[in-house]
Amino acid sequence: MEKKLLNLLKSNARLSEEELAVMLDTTVEEVIAARKRLEEKGVIIGYNALIDWEKTEYENVTAYIEVKVTPQRGQGFDKVAERIYQYPQVSACCLMSGGFDLFVVVEGKTMKEVALFVAEKLAPIESVLSTATHFVLKKYKDNGVIFNRVSKDEREAVIL
């Protein structure tokens, strides 16, 4: 039940507890309890709206940044990661296998703002060896949702 609940919430976090109970063939109390459990355990960390900023008048840029760092004795990468992810500009930060160490997603209003953040905050951190910044030019799909797809029912009347 927990897994099904998580999958449902992932696809649509706005379903009411009553609706969730019906769709999972269980009681509202069960759903409330399960959700509370998952929230308290930190499994469900938050509920976000998926926004296509392109369609708004607000400026918004996203950069994916590859960061190479020197791990610190006794703390590995965690310490330096912490120094990076505390910044509110950083929306995601992961430790990676492969050619670089940390993958950092930074959001800002303009490319200049993001570039300045990298130059003034990220790059100067002591154990950061190098950064490579890639700006997102166009988002086709995010969180399993395809952007700019007109969802129109094109099924024609058929007799069956």
Add this chain to the structure above:
Amino acid sequence: MTIKQMIKRNILDTPPSGIRKYFDLISEMKDAISLGIGEPDFETPWSIREEGIYSLEKGKTFYTSNAGLMELRIEISNYMKDRFSLSYDPQNQILVTVGGSEAIDVAIRTFAGPGDEVIVPEPSFVAYKGCVQFAGAKPVTIELKASHNFKLQPEQILDAITERTKAIIIGYPNNPTGAIMEYDDYKAIVDVLKDRDIIVISDELYAELTYKGRHVSIAQFPEMKDKTIVINGFSKAFAMTGWRIGYACGHPDAIEQMKKIHQYAIMCSPTTAQFAAIEALRNGRGEVERMVNEYNQRRLFMVNGFRKAGLDCYEPLGAFYVFPDLRSTGLSSDEFCERLLKEEKVLMVPGNAFGACGEGFARATYATSLDNIREALARIKRFVDRIKK
């Protein structure tokens, strides 16, 4: 003589489907919600579509053998074995057809003609009766009851059998009721049919869309295997309606003769669809499960919604239809559906379109988005509240 007078009697006498007029009405409406279209709202999974495209790029644009690509028949044979414990030899027991519809038509034409009777339980898929009539045979209907959860009852079959009976068409999971037949339900039916010379045409297109246990086929009973033509396809399970691809499995002698009609009428089913279908059977399982899971959640949502709207609704356990009982409103199926469409812009199909005994019911499909279902149910509740006041 006019052209119309030159047309065969049994064609003229077969009425067009009663669903049509509602579709004409809704096509002119804004913000209308259709719960009327009997096909998946999912697009064909991408890997399947891509395999179709790839086959075109490679120039696979020729006819295939009449029975279908051997590679596909082998996959179908494996699938029938794995999913339904039914074994059919890909050499001579499987015929790939243009959708399940062609398989139904060909099976009927192979076994029944003028002077013969074919038992058609109703409510059921609108094409059964028509195909029997086009073949020149006489459909003998059985009225399935809500009180039996729309399951076929052995006494009903016994009552319908005459010395002219050549075949019976069984369609579970059922369109329009969403009913399924479980193993024990079939046992009593098998007792009636096993020693009689009656062919069972078993339409199992919705087999994958079973929400309680695993789909049961009457062909799983050893004494019925040779006498049953199992019809299945890709439209419902793999969301491949427009590709037009299905298949029939049965005794080699039956398939051989069915193949004759198939080859003279249409040669072979679409080549592109056959290549796509191979991919569906090889790698489509995950997508099938994803879709079935989503249908199931919408099913529960919709049944709950109808009940909350004050309509009796037995629980459908298959296909993607809900068949609520409208009788508490005092309206006929046609009145209910017509007024619902005009007053609240929601399309449901009156139950009597699937046979006279569907009167008092209507079919709604949950093969549409949850948002549509939620809004449609709110409108239906408003409508029923108004009627009952």
